[in-house]
Amino acid sequence: MTTDILRTTIAAKVTMALSGAGLVLFALAHMAGHLQVFGGREVYNHYAETLQGLGAIKWAVRAGLLGILLVHVRAGVLLSQRNRAARPQAYALRRLQRTTTHGRAMLLTGVAFLAFILYHLAHFTLGWVHPQFFHAVDSLGRPDVYGNFVRSFQHPLITITYLGASLAVAMHATHATSSLLRTLGLSHGRFRRACEAAGPVVGVALLAGFACVPLACLLRLIQP
Amino acid sequence: MRVQFRIWRQNGPGDANAGFKEYPLQADEHMSLLEALDLLNAELIRKGETPVAFEHDCREGICGACSLVVNGVPHGPRSATTTCQIHMREFREGETIVLEPWRARPFPVIKDLVVDRSAFDRIMSAGGYVSVRAGAAPDANAIPIGQPTAERAFDFAACIGCGACVAACPNASAMLFVGAKVAHLAILPQGKVERTRRVGRMVERMDTEGFGGCSNHGECEAVCPKSISLDAIALLNRELVRAAVVED
Numbered sequence: 001m002t003t004d005i006l007r008t009t010i011a012a013k014v015t016m017a018l019s020g021a022g023l024v025l026f027a028l029a030h031m032a033g034h035l036q037v038f039g040g041r042e043v044y045n046h047y048a049e050t051l052q053g054l055g056a057i058k059w060a061v062r063a064g065l066l067g068i069l070l071v072h073v074r075a076g077v078l079l080s081q082r083n084r085a086a087r088p089q090a091y092a093l094r095r096l097q098r099t100t101t102h103g104r105a106m107l108l109t110g111v112a113f114l115a116f117i118l119y120h121l122a123h124f125t126l127g128w129v130h131p132q133f134f135h136a137v138d139s140l141g142r143p144d145v146y147g148n149f150v151r152s153f154q155h156p157l158i159t160i161t162y163l164g165a166s167l168a169v170a171m172h173a174t175h176a177t178s179s180l181l182r183t184l185g186l187s188h189g190r191f192r193r194a195c196e197a198a199g200p201v202v203g204v205a206l207l208a209g210f211a212c213v214p215l216a217c218l219l220r221l222i223q224p
Numbered sequence: 225m226r227v228q229f230r231i232w233r234q235n236g237p238g239d240a241n242a243g244f245k246e247y248p249l250q251a252d253e254h255m256s257l258l259e260a261l262d263l264l265n266a267e268l269i270r271k272g273e274t275p276v277a278f279e280h281d282c283r284e285g286i287c288g289a290c291s292l293v294v295n296g297v298p299h300g301p302r303s304a305t306t307t308c309q310i311h312m313r314e315f316r317e318g319e320t321i322v323l324e325p326w327r328a329r330p331f332p333v334i335k336d337l338v339v340d341r342s343a344f345d346r347i348m349s350a351g352g353y354v355s356v357r358a359g360a361a362p363d364a365n366a367i368p369i370g371q372p373t374a375e376r377a378f379d380f381a382a383c384i385g386c387g388a389c390v391a392a393c394p395n396a397s398a399m400l401f402v403g404a405k406v407a408h409l410a411i412l413p414q415g416k417v418e419r420t421r422r423v424g425r426m427v428e429r430m431d432t433e434g435f436g437g438c439s440n441h442g443e444c445e446a447v448c449p450k451s452i453s454l455d456a457i458a459l460l461n462r463e464l465v466r467a468a469v470v471e472d
């Protein structure tokens with residue numbers, strides 16, 4: 001019995017929800033971390049060095065995130081294939097009443113964000129793109145992550161890319177957060193309203209928190 | 225009032241010539257939509273044409289037989305209302321009224337606007353029942369049930385199995401229907417006995433029939449003629465998770 005339950009679509013949705021919850025939490029933590037750029041070079045480079053110094057923990061977290069992401073994408077692909085197959089003939093006329101743009105765009109924002117992650121890693125973690133900013137060191141001899149960060153975002157094209165990605169992740173997380181709370185069976189009765197409000201709250205927080213950093217650099221509110 | 229019907233005509237499953245046909249009709253605004261279709265069919269029969277096949281039974285919003293996508297909305301323009309309860313006064317003079325069948329792989333078109341909804345019956349046979357002797361009506365009072373519990377169970381029991389939730393869902397998911405059945409029975413003591421077995425069996429059957437999964441768009445709740453709440457889906461998910469960890 002139990003093994004069959006694990007093969008149902010609902011089990012796949014629960015997998016989607018749990019991995020998604022992990023990714024949303026990571027996005028929030030990542031955002032909070034990067035807001036430290038407003039603290040200046042000292043604070044930010046210290047933060048970056050602390051994270052780099054975690055060694056084994058850092059690699060465990062990276063491996064965990066990659067695993068979660070793969071599980072999430074796999075479940076997403078399987079479910080959306082199934083969903084498409086469930087309506088082979090489309091309506092000639094269908095007036096949708098309740099769903100939202102971000103709800104309908106989950107696959108699109110998800111794929112866009114996946115592409116962005118690769119670029120983002122190549123930018124700040126690996127230094128493959130825009131290497132001109134990557135190798136600087138600060139006065140203490142630490143990698144000048146702050147300088148790389150701020151100089152990168154003084155380029156409009158880089159900033160626009162990141163703003164687009166912020167929007168995609170915010171849209172994705174808005175639908176995802178409310179959605180996963182229902183999939184996990186929490187969004188009902190008197191909890192429903194709070195669960196449905198949680199999505200937009202997380203989405204707006206992510207959008208504001210992620211977008212303000214590159215914008216501040218572009219507008220020279222933060223100097224390298 | 226004059227209206228123009230634009231109706232999906234299909235001569236049996238897999239008809240390659242299926243498509244929309246236009247029919248002008250002089251109707252009365254006090255007629256129900258289905259009475260207007262009766263009138264149209266009477267005219268078609270008089271002209272020697274094949275009448276439009278559509279489903280209906282009680283025509284009072286309680287049986288779940290009627291099933292039309294009216295101008296792009298399952299069960300038409302009025303919320304919490306079945307197709308049979310829609311009146312011609314909902315439409316404008318000269319309006320084109322588009323009628324389509326429910327569209328979902330597990331609901332194949334039998335003819336015109338009639339689809340085969342026996343997938344729902346098979347989900348019900350998989351577990352949507354109680355195996356204990358429930359007795360006659362007075363026996364319902366043998367086990368006292370608190371008012372809030374009774375009301376909550378009844379809200380879910382109001383589902384008439386029409387399938388509009390599937391028709392409305394972008395994924396053709398049946399989770400509002402299955403959730404309503406599972407939640408209704410899991411809430412009451414008579415249904416609790418089999419709750420672990422029930423949810424797994426019904427969900428497996430739902431998957432086998434080929435319905436999609438829930439992406440939480442909420443379209444089902446918006447069209448449901450009995451206002452079944454999305455809470456049903458949350459409770460269905462919760463029941464399934466429970467069944468995965470609890471032994472019967």
Ligand code: SF4
Nearest residue numbers: 383384386387389448
């Ligand atoms: S949940 Fe509502 S829309 Fe779905 S079958 Fe039941 S009554 Fe019809």
Ligand code: FES
Nearest residue numbers: 281283288290308
């Ligand atoms: S015909 Fe019975 S509910 Fe519409």
